[in-house]
Amino acid sequence: MHIKMNGIHKAFGTNQVLSGVDFELKEGEVHALMGENGAGKSTMMNILTGLHKRDQGTIFIDGKETYFKSPKEAEQYGIAFIHQELNVWPDMTVLDNLFIGKELKTPLGFLKMKEMKSLSKKQFEKLSVTIPLEQEAGLCSVGQQQMIEIAKALMTNAKVIIMDEPTAALTEREIQKLFEVINALRKEGVSIVYISHRMEEIFTICDRITVMRDGKTVDTKAIRETNFDEVVQKMVGRELTDRFPERAPTLGEKVLEVRNATRNGAFQKVSFSVKAGEIVGVSGLMGAGRTEIMRALFGLDKLDDGEILVNGQKVSIKNPYEAVKLGIGFITEDRKTEGLILDFSIRDNMALPNLKSFSKKGLIDDKTESEFVDLLIKRLQIKTESGKTSAKNLSGGNQQKVVIAKWVGIGPKVLILDEPTRGVDVGAKREIYQLMNELTDRGVAIIMVSSELPEVLGMSDRILVVHEGRITGELMKEEATQEKIMTFATGGN
Incomplete structure (x- = not known):
């Protein structure tokens, strides 16, 4: 799936969030989307998936001008969004969360529990997840909830997956497993928008990068053609010295x-x-x-x-x-x-x-x-x-x-x-x-x-x-x- 967004504008009241953003996602690429908090990254993706309506601009999908009325419509079209703020239902089981709104049913309306459990276990095995399907999602840690959200998106057979801070609550081992899954999806032609503030991950997994600042597109280029310092300078509009400030602590009692x-x-x-x-x-x-x-x-x-x-x-x-x-x-x-x-x-x-x-x-x-x-x-x-x-x-x-x-x-x-x-x-x-x-x-x-x-x-x-x-x-x-x-x-x- 090829996506092209041109000149996207969006304001909430007097707050102008996007001011003419351009973004292109090619088929089978992992495309990093970076910018400071409030730069408009999530808003742009919410416009793509129909959660927000654009004020100006055009969106082309596979060469055809396309606009979605809701995230569900976008998902049915083949675009899944794993949000930074997790959307699990805490009082429901892990299995229920995985299939909410997409339950498998017999012609008489009964749930195909055996098939749903089998599909869930297969997806969890791919991600090396060991969460009991019958456990309430609210009892899972934030990291486990993140893996549930990732598994849920992967089970939709999407052609485009938007990942907003997917590794924020994951351990190094889980991140490596997720990267293996991303590489496999890329080989299958699935496109991924990868929103993250973890610079090491961007340079490890992504093919291209688009940097946003203050609601505008600053630059798009291949990962191999840029570096950490250049990306940071474009994000913040200034050079950022040492990543971690020096410490000279004086310890007390x-x-x-x-x-x-x-x-x-x-x-x-x-x-x-x-x-x-x-x-x-x-x-x-x-x-x-x-x-x-x-x-x-x-x-x-x-x-x-x-x-x-x-x-x-x-x-x-x-x-x-x-x-x-x-x-x-x-x-x-x-x-x-x-x-x-x-x-x-x-x-x-x-x-x-x-x-x-x-x-x-x-x-x-x-x-x-x-x-x-x-x-x-x-x-x-x-x-x-x-x-x-x-x-x-x-x-x-x-x-x-x-x-x-x-x-x-x-x-x-x-x-x-x-x-x-x-x-x-x-x-x-x-x-x-x-x-x-x-x-x-x-x-x-x-x-x-x-x-x-x-x-x-x-x-x-x-x-x-x-x-x-x-x-x-x-x-x-x-x-x-x-x-x-x-x-x-x-x-x-």
């Missing part, structure tokens, strides 16, 4: 200490500490127990055994409220359902953990709250018209910045970051890294869970590796390598 923490079925005898001014990276494969450990530290899940000490004092954290009182903030990996209230404004989301700071005799001081929110919007360079904008109207990367801002605002002693740069562009990533450095300079202790090994190696002072619910390795920055981390992550010594 232990702020948080965990002793033999255990949650049955999730992790066992986990012990570690983090000092004031230190970034401790936590690595491991999906399902290893990294997020489960952090949830228990924040009081979201109950510990069955073990101790937590804050500033040398043993504490009991039964819920997030108690964690916040102790100065612990938690930036969750799932911003959509746990990190934000999407229908609330940016201002309301940022202010929620800090309401006491703005209260005088039980009443909110609007002026103080507005100044606080405006300062954070400016500091994190959140792209928005104002703090009154609804969080759901922001790009994924800007939503992530709002999540970070609300916890930075509490003035934490300990900040837990679970996949802090998931779905965030290269320029915004550096801003987050610089913010992390500023926080540690002020004595904040940071625990960073990340599936991106370059990020773990680039930002951590010390690295913990988790395997099957246990810490199997601890590496200082100077001795850490990707090979050593992966050895510990897979149970080796």
Whole structure:
């Protein structure tokens, strides 16, 4: 399938999102689509698939002018879209999610359960996925939900697949498996639009790249004809110096200490500490127990055994409220359902953990709250018209910045970051890294869970590796390598 989009314009109210975008997708190619958060990448694909209507411009598919009225119509035509924000139905089973709206039925209307299960198992085998089909999707991790979405798209026999940050929650092993599938699809003539902020992946899997900036197409060229620095310069409109800012931490006393923490079925005898001014990276494969450990530290899940000490004092954290009182903030990996209230404004989301700071005799001081929110919007360079904008109207990367801002605002002693740069562009990533450095300079202790090994190696002072619910390795920055981390992550010594 050959797609050509010419001069596409789109505005939402007074916000001009696309200003004459051109894009071409050839048959059987993997085409990278890159740009900063808010550049208009997802909007352009939503126009292609009929979710949004263009204001101007033309779309040709196989030489014929074609416009879809809905994503379902586009899917029936052979174009599937794996969205960055996952669309699983949490109360339904994995099997139900895979076939929702596309159930296989007998002439009498009965479900062909055996055939549906067989097709699902075959697709899961291709992706090396081991999720029980009868399990509720809401009980799956974010990474598992991502694999469900990928499997669902692949089962449509699409001629074009749009992948928006498909590897954001996947481990290195899962990413390699996905790349094998992409290469097989390319050989079959399937075209793939690959939207990602992970530069290494772009240069590994893609044939061509289109860069967008501020709602316009900046350039399109073959991957072999460009490089990392050129792509970044075109994305952000300026040269970006070192990818990871230098760290020169001054470590203080232990702020948080965990002793033999255990949650049955999730992790066992986990012990570690983090000092004031230190970034401790936590690595491991999906399902290893990294997020489960952090949830228990924040009081979201109950510990069955073990101790937590804050500033040398043993504490009991039964819920997030108690964690916040102790100065612990938690930036969750799932911003959509746990990190934000999407229908609330940016201002309301940022202010929620800090309401006491703005209260005088039980009443909110609007002026103080507005100044606080405006300062954070400016500091994190959140792209928005104002703090009154609804969080759901922001790009994924800007939503992530709002999540970070609300916890930075509490003035934490300990900040837990679970996949802090998931779905965030290269320029915004550096801003987050610089913010992390500023926080540690002020004595904040940071625990960073990340599936991106370059990020773990680039930002951590010390690295913990988790395997099957246990810490199997601890590496200082100077001795850490990707090979050593992966050895510990897979149970080796």
